[in-house]
């Protein structure tokens with residue numbers, strides 16, 4: 503192998519920082535380095551070397567991720583970079599193969615990542631599993647429907663975020679099992695989420711929060727920043743930049759949104775990353791004013807096809823033979839009989855009902871991607887009429903998947 507690969511020691515962390523700085527053409531701010539170190543698991547960090555020079559890097563962060571009907575350990579792949587001097591020589595491919603073999607050996611049945619570019623990871627068996635939505639709601643068009651939920655018992659509480667951290671953690675952990683894609687946050691991940699130094703603020707001002715609660719406790723929270731601005735005519739024109747908003751019931755959810763949309767001195771709310779089925783669109787009297795766009799969010803790779811398929815729930819019963827193509831993880835390749843009634847997925851030599859690349863199973867795994875649409879795109883071969891629709895219906899899930907926070 504041209505570029506040997508091995509896990510790095512903690513003493514090699516500065517070299518990894520230099521490499522990522524160069525690969526992403528970015529600069530580390532002091533607080534950022536500590537936060538990044540806090541979420542780095544050195545025994546799960548891999549580097550490729552040219553002599554004693556580190557030329558490629560990637561790491562796995564260990565999470566629990568909600569899947570349809572349960573919660574499973576997942577390998578969160580992050581911080582992938584190759585020096586510009588060593589690109590397009592197969593360094594990334596070697597790192598990806600080694601990483602997937604390690605994940606398989608550890609027993610995690612799937613891996614997840616956020617891609618910097620959508621063209622990179624399909625070749626390694628990752629499928630585009632989640633789309634998110636971003637939108638800008640103008641305050642002047644933000645009226646809610648008359649029947650929007652309201653609860654007079656709810657109160658709003660404003661706090662500096664660091665004082666409400668325990669409330670966020672408790673509330674988030676209540677919401678996390680309810681939506682596929684949401685994943686566990688360590689204390690270091692919370693440190694990064696609540697980071698508020700100059701670098702984290704940028705031009706958007708300090709991190710703020712509002713909580714919705716009643717006498718029994720917190721029912722939701724929103725984290726946001728406010729970018730102050732005025733028009734040429736000195737009219738207040740600030741913008742609320744929503745970082746995250748979670749609530750355990752519709753009235754708390756509506757109250758939090760209302761408090762963001764109604765802020766004085768602001769003319770709009772920008773939400774950069776929300777689930778495709780975000781309920782706010784059903785609260786607005788004129789939802790066209792969401793000004794929405796979509797982007798790919800989580801990419802999912804099934805590392806152990808039978809393990810992954812038997813450890814999620816299904817929306818409809820199905821029994822069929824799936825033929826999987828997987829040259830990166832050959833242990834997945836071949837024919838599998840999936841039976842949701844028996845909750846089994848076993849190797850078989852029977853004729854397949856459909857054939858597909860492993861990336862498409864990954865795309866559908868969290869329940870947010872229609873297999874039928876891949877068939878219509880000519881990427882699934884159907885050998886028995888209706889088989890793709892059956893599997894597509896069984897794998898679909900509500901609510902739609904969403905990771906919510908880039909790792």
Ligand SMILES: CC(=O)SCCNC(=O)CCNC(=O)[C@H](O)C(C)(C)COP(=O)(O)OP(=O)(O)OC[C@H]1O[C@@H](n2cnc3c(N)ncnc32)[C@H](O)[C@@H]1OP(=O)(O)O
Nearest residue numbers: 525580581582583584589590591592593594595615618621
């Ligand atoms: C989860 C994350 O961390 S996402 C962040 C990814 N990193 C970045 O975007 C940082 C900047 N880019 C880089 O560091 C590098 O260009 C990388 C990591 C994207 C690619 O590394 P390389 O070592 O050049 O990739 P490698 O040579 O193994 O390429 C393998 C294949 O991927 C293709 N490929 C690599 N990068 C890209 C890209 N950005 N877009 C499309 N195709 C790509 C190559 O053409 C090659 O294709 P082939 O197999 O058909 O020949």
